[in-house]
Amino acid sequence: MTNAWTDIKNTDLVVIMGGNAAEAHPCGFKWVTEAKANRGAKLIVVDPRYNRSASVADFYAPIRQGSDIVFLMALINHCISHDKVQWDYVKPFTNASFVVREGYGYQDGLFTGYDEEKRDYNRDSWEYEIGPDGYAVVDETLQNPRCVWNLLKQHVAIYTPEMVERVCGTPKDAFLKVAEMVAECSTPTKTMTSMYALGWTQHSKGAQNIRGMAMLQLILGNIGVRGGGMNALRGHSNIQGLTDLGLMSNLIPGYLNIPTQKEPDFTTYMSTRAFKPLRPNQTSYWQNYRKFFVSFMKSMYGPAATKENDWAYSYLPKLDVASYDVLRVFDMMKQGKVNLYFCQGFNPLQAFPDKGKLAAGLAKLKMLVIMDPLETETARFWEDHGTFNKVSPADIKTEVIQLPTTCFAEDEGSLVNSGRWLQWHWPGGSPPGEAKTDIWIMAQIHLRLKELYKKEGGAFPDPIVNLNWSYKDPGEPTPEELAKEMNGSVLVDVFDPADPTKKILEAGKQLSGFGQMRDDGTTAGGCWIFSGCWTEAGNMMARRDNSDPGDAGMFLKWSFSWPANRRVLYNRASCDLDGKPWDPSRKLIEWDGAKWTGYDVPDIAPTAKPRDVGPFIMNPEGTSRLWVRKMMRDGPFPVHYEPFESPVANVIAPKIRGNPVARVFKDDWKSFADIGDPNFPYAGTSYRLTEHFHYWTKNNHVNSVLQPEQFVEISEELAKEKGIALGGWVRVWSKRGELYAKAVVTKRIKPMTIDGKTVHIVGVPIHWGFVGSARKGFPANTLTPFVGDANIETPEFKAFMVNIEPSTGPVVA
């Protein structure tokens, strides 16, 4: 989230599209209710189902899953063509005026540089024109036909209300009603917020769905302001933290990158990370990249990371592909290329697409190690559960080691919420039986491995034996030690270069923030964006002062928010060019003539003069981006692509199947139903229920009583057509697998007309499996296709094709 849960009360219009906050984030949704009750805010819900959020909305519009970009681009088209643009924001604060290089173009669903063979673009033409002064060329009059604004106008022209009706199935008048309500927020004193979740991410073009809304929010001037923003409702309690800390194939904590094999040495690695400003006076904060990287390496390798060895750069593995994300790894597993696999609090057999393929992969492992507080299907993938998990244990040679861990109630530490607050918690109970903390387990594995390498030698032991592990008890580092390490500390006294008698940093002290990090090995810090979380003043994450000056919803003294305790990202943009709040009644910060002050920590240098320095300090432009240069694999603007399984061909680019640069593994093409395949005529989608949390709460008796049994949702029309009774058994199947469930026949889902064709929707809640207190059932991933988003490989769980028939229920073995 750019903003915080408590900030939603400040909004005038909530758009829930790509999520269902009332169902999945009920206590956060209360801030929507607050805004409605106290500010007269309105709520719009756009979703294939009339869901729980829709039931309290001021306006609901149906949409076919997988067509969001058409809807979003049409909203942008509407705002542009009706002059509902916050010009005083768009002109100085976005890259609307930047001129794009000659040679860039877009036609029939493809940008310049497409290579069909590689399913990839050469993106070199997707850049700004650079002037003789070395800066990007801009045209503040917006007359240049190649400036971003004119390219955008041209790009969205095809996305009309008629196109929305044809592709999304949203009636034209419903779309126009939404467009009018949204367009009202283009004034400086009206604000809209976007609340989205996996309904947008779980598509083969998920990242572009989100960009589409971000662009609209910029055009309306709603980024950086109270009650505005792009608010990703993260799913799990610390999924934000795990992402921030870079527990991913290609990341280093704080959104730094693991090198690729094209960057064999540190100099080459840094050569593409200069982040030179693209306009005069701009901050381009990533220019500090080297400080964050070196401090991280000092935290990892301590004295073994030296200037002479390029801070142990060779210790980092080098990538040969974009990432070894989980889809790639399960594909490798199925080919027999993976021997050992660890699952820490994760149940991949239920959580990734195409359960059959996942199970085949797990069966090829030599060893599977599970660390979990609870029983999971993954830990028991080899166990025969008849129709729910039909396997022959004798044929599965994988050794499985299952380790019991503590849960939240038994451990201490911090979690990052969706609004980037790092909140500390304390244990309340003793662990059951022999359960241990994950920290203890990881430490024990490390110490044993280190011992083996010391004793026996072996393949490149250096990064293991030299890992900085200087904890008081190496067998179990404390949360306090680890938190302080992430914050960072001074390793060597640092003196003022201008006055060598003046000590500016003292060895052994905690850093006060990332501004103190240095690239000469004198500071260490595990995760620069968390710096400030545990300073010399103590544990800032444990702060519990819930005062809220100005009733702004910021709560600066409650816990710690990254970065730098800032609650609203880009908050400099809450003021006009001269530093005055767009809406004085919703002030966040303002320029007092000498410095920035207000209710939030300014997202700009405190004394940076308003007209000199742009508000988007992370970007070398100093502005936000309506056009993202070459930063996304599938294009600088979003384009509508159909899901890989779709009831219709792509209306705007009929020859293109799915997202043209999404990665598809060779064997998986044949597991997709053809476009318009009569064997799989119904558009399936998956979602959560408020009583359950993924596959965890079926281990909880209370939640299992509340929602004991699997069901699917279909319309009355489809039920009639197929002879399916309310509460009757059905079989649902895709080209990959099948499930049996009870039918909920409901008015909440209606058939849609897509490009002249009637399309029925089948809704599949995800929560069932063969472990726990609830009745046995089938996970939704028995049905879903093995393909991910083109940029970040999030699986396409939200749009796939199925068939359905009445049934007598599963045959229980």
Next chain:
Amino acid sequence: MNMELSRRTFLKTTGAGLAGTTLGAFGFSEAEAAVAADVKPFHLVNTTEARNTCTYCSVACGIIIYSKGDLRKGEKADIVHIEGDADHPTNRGTLCPKGAALRDIVKSPTRLTQPMIRKAGSNTFEAISWDAALDKIARAMKDDRDANFVATNSDGVTVNRWLTTGFLAASATTNETAFATYKVVRSTGILAFDNQARV
């Protein structure tokens, strides 16, 4: 902070005394006093409190865990109740149907309590000691890493990667757990490293 006597603890400990005096002030008869004496004491009396966060979604509602026994005194603590934290700015004491049932996930009969191993081809888990399990894991990692570590690629570039072992990290563990995990996993050269954010 949670060490201090909170507003709640204060109300709770004084509550019983207030009830007694109020009964007397209203002039209840002996029969009514007998009934009052028969009423079970408030179930959170003599529990310890810990401030915590709901383990499910990222709204991160504040919760208070009530236990019999005090971990801070080195005692065993048995969780008897979990409720919303009224002081928390986001949830202001409220919880959803999942958060309201948190105690029962902590106490679930399917909580794991000891290390187990399922041997190749077996149809059951059997118990194993922590030491034996961890030794087995470390041995398997060392053998696989030594056999499959890629020090240089075909162009002779140093790449120091290990691709035959993978690690899938959690989504509800603490930052501190995540950082310790990061250090251990990354130091081995593992690239097949991912977490729940992917889905």
